[in-house]
Amino acid sequence: KQEVTQIPAALSVPEGENLVLNCSFTDSAIYNLQWFRQDPGKGLTSLLLIQSSQREQTSGRLNASLDKSSGRSTLYIAASQPGDSATYLCAVSIKTSGSRLTFGEGTQLTVNP
């Protein structure tokens, strides 16, 4: 059974700092991995999707890497801003499950002005 773990559970940083969020998964036979953002009481916003054959994806100040063999992904946020404050979730889908996603418990990020 696929399990997804995110570390740290919470992170508080001053504005402008670069930071890294970590995600690990137990079954390396993934189809893809996604990073989402969730604001309090809201739904999910997809940030980046990395196919199993890719090693990283970039969008603006965000960079996500994937090391399938070790079961790890990182989300790098450059020059953090208060507007980046949210919960960040990673989720994986495995080949035998179609598009079903297994989510980690998230990292709650607070960027202080």
Next chain:
Amino acid sequence: GAVVSQHPSWVICKSGTSVKIECRSLDFQATTMFWYRQFPKQSLMLMATSNEGSKATYEQGVEKDKFLINHASLTLSTLTVTSAHPEDSSFYICSARDPIPRWDNQETQYFGPGTRLLVL
């Protein structure tokens, strides 16, 4: 981009009543929709996979008679919480799978904004 809507966004009900939540894909046809539940400060847990025209597939531990799922059309799936109790209070989120690859030749799931249920 593709949009998925949920209705209602908020519902408060008395214990013992049934509540229906709708999930709609607005600009694509979704043969598969997923229903997730999220408790405070916890992650999303998949409840069931809803396939158009067939019975939903429920995850282990999810009571199918309590959480009725109907996927009667390619753009609408409904989740009915029957005889709701306070422990059913949660944030329910649906997602819809767009079978036509739009992003890097992969199918994409789009998430609804969620429905917050409070059972008194």
